[in-house]
Amino acid sequence: MAGMSHQPYDPYYLAVAPPMQDYGAGFAGGEKGLINTLFVSGLPDDVKAREIHNLFRRRPGFDSCQLKYTGRGNQVVAFATFFNHQSAIAALHALNGVKFDPQSGSSLHIELARSNSRRKRKPGSGPYVVIDNRSNEASDAREPSSNDDGDSESEDPSKDDNHESGNEDDSETAKSGETTGADGTAAAENPSEKPVDGNVNPCSTLFIANLGPNCTEEELTQALSQYAGFKMVKIRGRSGMPVAFADFEEIEQASKAMEELQGSQLASSDRGGMNIEYARSKMRKH
DNA sequence: AGCACA
Numbered sequence: 001m002a003g004m005s006h007q008p009y010d011p012y013y014l015a016v017a018p019p020m021q022d023y024g025a026g027f028a029g030g031e032k033g034l035i036n037t038l039f040v041s042g043l044p045d046d047v048k049a050r051e052i053h054n055l056f057r058r059r060p061g062f063d064s065c066q067l068k069y070t071g072r073g074n075q076v077v078a079f080a081t082f083f084n085h086q087s088a089i090a091a092l093h094a095l096n097g098v099k100f101d102p103q104s105g106s107s108l109h110i111e112l113a114r115s116n117s118r119r120k121r122k123p124g125s126g127p128y129v130v131i132d133n134r135s136n137e138a139s140d141a142r143e144p145s146s147n148d149d150g151d152s153e154s155e156d157p158s159k160d161d162n163h164e165s166g167n168e169d170d171s172e173t174a175k176s177g178e179t180t181g182a183d184g185t186a187a188a189e190n191p192s193e194k195p196v197d198g199n200v201n202p203c204s205t206l207f208i209a210n211l212g213p214n215c216t217e218e219e220l221t222q223a224l225s226q227y228a229g230f231k232m233v234k235i236r237g238r239s240g241m242p243v244a245f246a247d248f249e250e251i252e253q254a255s256k257a258m259e260e261l262q263g264s265q266l267a268s269s270d271r272g273g274m275n276i277e278y279a280r281s282k283m284r285k286h
Numbered sequence: 287a288g289c290a291c292a
Contacts, residue, residue: 205289207289207290209288210287210288234290234291236289236290236291237288237289237290241288243288243289243290245289245290245291275288279289279290280289280290281290281291283290284290284291285292
């Protein structure tokens with residue numbers, strides 16, 4: 001692999017503006033019960049609210065965003081609010097996993113927020129807002145004591161904050177109701193439960209297709225390792241269109257990664273977003 | 287649509 005010729009990733013590769021323009025004015029609430037706010041982590045600690053705004057501003061249906069200093073170390077997170085759930089999902093898939101800072105190699109981790117931003121955009125307050133929860137920072141880079149997990153990204157970054165609301169995941173549970181729980185016989189027998197995953201049988205190994213020709217295992221590792229239970233990824237079929245197999249500890253963890261990374265682009269992607277399915281067989285242990 | 291490694 002001589003010459004890593006990757007063009008700088010353009011987060012605005014989706015230069016299209018969909019026909020949906022009839023949002024109406026002053027309607028940031030969206031449909032009731034649906035989340036229209038994204039939670040963004042994986043940001044460099046020197047990120048600016050303007051950068052967040054520039055990241056999202058061209059996304060269809062975007063309303064406003066806010067940058068939040070969590071007060072834990074220099075950790076920064078952001079919330080992006082859209083006019084409806086569908087626009088939020090589209091932006092999530094488009095931007096999740098993209099390299100935000102090529103220098104540090106950090107990539108964005110985007111998920112649905114646990115609750116919508118209740119903070120309404122007041123006229124005159126501008127398109128973005130900064131919330132600073134840092135209290136004792138000044139010269140202190142990390143917490144004083146007793147907590148050693150300051151540097152690592154937790155599997156669930158959204159637990160770091162409560163997003164100024166006590167609203168729990170009412171819509172989240174409805175979304176992932178595929179695997180059910182108690183009896184386990186549900187999905188296979190019920191004709192109304194159609195698996196949309198492309199493969200009928202869940203597997204803790206994922207099959208990833210539609211990768212760019214220059215995709216590397218390192219790049220995939222970077223995108224996948226932010227998900228709990230990730231073990232390893234292998235690229236096969238180097239000629240033409242490469243595919244990859246990503247192994248996880250548990251099926252549920254693989255499912256989570258698949259859901260969130262589905263359709264998202266890597267820096268090396270040139271044919272659109274990744275197509276992820278359950279692999280037909282589990283990666284061989286070794 | 288494309289699913290390997292043992």
